[in-house]
Each structure stands twice: as C-alpha cells, then as structure tokens.
C-alpha cells in the first residue's frame with residue numbers, strides 16, 4: 001500500500017500559538033482514519049495541511065506522492081475531496097443540488113456558465129444516489145436540512161474521483177437520526193474498496209462509522225495516540241486526549257464513551 005499522506009515532524013505556528021506540534025503521521029491507500037480531539041485541539045488545522053491548503057511552519061508534508069512546497073497545489077487540490085463547514089458556507093443557497101455536485105469537477109462553488117457534459121451529470125446523479133439524496137437533485141441547497149446538506153457535500157467531494165477524501169466534522173449539528181443515517185452512509189463508503197483513503201474529523205467516538213480502520217488523537221496540537229482502531233483506541237488514550245477519566249465501550253462495531261464516575 002502506498003502512502004497518500006505523509007507528515008514528518010509538522011509544526012504550525014501562528015504568532016506565539018502552536019497549532020500543530022511536531023506531528024508525524026502516515027495515511028496509506030485503503031485506510032480510513034478518524035481524527036479525534038477536543039475543541040481547539042488542532043483537528044481542522046491538520047485537515048487543512050492534508051488538503052494542501054496550509055503550509056507547515058516546519059517539517060515536511062507529502063500529499064499523494066508530492067512534496068508540498070515543490071508542487072503547484074492547484075494541480076493537487078482537484079485530487080483531494082474535502083468537506084468542511086467553511087466550504088459549505090460558500091455554496092450559494094439558491095444553487096440547485098445537482099449543480100452543487102457537478103460544479104466540483106471544475107473546482108468552483110456556484111454554477112456560472114461552465115459547460116458540463118452528460119457524463120458529469122450522470123456521475124453527479126450516481127453520487128447523490130450513493131449518499132441517498134437523489135430525490136433532492138432539483139431542490140436548491142438552501143432548502144435542505146442540515147443532514148441533507150452534509151450528504152450533498154460528501155457527494156460533491158467525491159465528484160472528482162479524489163484519491164484522498166477529507167471530512168471535517170460531517171456529523172456536526174445533526175440530530176440523533178441524522179447522525180445515525182450519516183454514520184451508516186459513511187460506513188458503506190468505508191467498506192467499499194473503491195473508496196479513496198479517507199480522514200474523518202470528529203469530537204465523538206459515537207460518530208466513528210464501522211469500517212474505519214485507524215485513529216489519530218490530538219490534544220493541544222500534539223499526537224496523543226495513533227494507529228489501528230482496534231489497538232490505539234483505548235479508554236486510557238481517550239482519557240488523556242480529552243483530559244478526563246473516560247469509560248469506552250464497543251458494541252457491534254460502534255463506540256460509546258462517558259465519564260468514569262468512580263475510580264478503581
């Protein structure tokens with residue numbers, strides 16, 4: 001398996017703040033990673049580095065075999081699918097859902113006189129079907145529920161057939177049913193051998209879809225633990241990451257965490 005993402009001792013500083021502190025991380029083809037950490041831990045920063053949107057202050061970043069700093073990131077970015085709240089805000093509310101998806105092939109937000117061929121439209125329709133919102137294709141983005149918007153964004157991120165898929169808190173703001181629907185869609189994607197290497201950022205172990213293989217835990221910009229979920233995702237590592245004693249349970253491929261009430 002080849003590496004799609006390689007970070008070596010990556011540090012990001014902004015003024016006196018250290019957003020990422022000597023992060024070393026390798027994501028290989030076929031792997032599905034969850035990045036866990038509390039608010040402000042550096043997860044979005046890490047994803048921006050992985051998306052070739054942010055350069056390291058020090059250290060080296062390789063994305064899809066290219067060393068960042070030596071390549072034109074505009075050639076690289078279409079090979080990466082990204083969803084984030086910041087990107088979602090840039091989608092015009094009056095944009096038709098099918099256009100939100102199809103316009104990803106031209107890396108634009110907001111359809112504007114581009115010509116899309118029939119194959120693009122067929123692919124967009126197939127992706128909307130895959131994330132189970134094909135019935136919404138003719139609605140405008142602004143009329144969708146939060147959960148429906150998240151699905152449309154995932155379809156958009158997959159439109160360019162990316163080699164790396166980065167999902168920044170896709171379940172944020174969803175109700176219980178919406179979260180469970182999304183987790184099951186992401187689980188189907190995770191088990192599909194044709195899906196790209198995937199990194200999912202989350203605050204909650206409950207949001208880890210079955211089929212995800214690896215976990216990286218961040219606290220204050222530092223890696224607290226990383227590796228296969230089966231061995232790296234432990235109550236101890238989770239407690240250290242979130243700074244409180246936690247009990248971790250696993251049932252039918254899903255995780256749940258809560259504060260430990262009594263020691264011992």
Ligand SMILES: Nc1ncnc2c1ncn2[C@@H]1O[C@H](COP(=O)(O)OP(=O)(O)OP(=O)(O)O)[C@@H](O)[C@H]1O
Pocket residue numbers: 014015017018019037038039040041042043044045046203
């Ligand atoms: N330009 C900046 N200057 C100083 N500090 C910054 C800057 N940008 C981000 N930070 C800080 O870096 C830290 C990491 O931010 P980041 O958005 O990566 O965290 P996160 O883990 O994604 O948080 P959340 O879960 O709340 O989204 C935060 O404390 C944030 O305030």
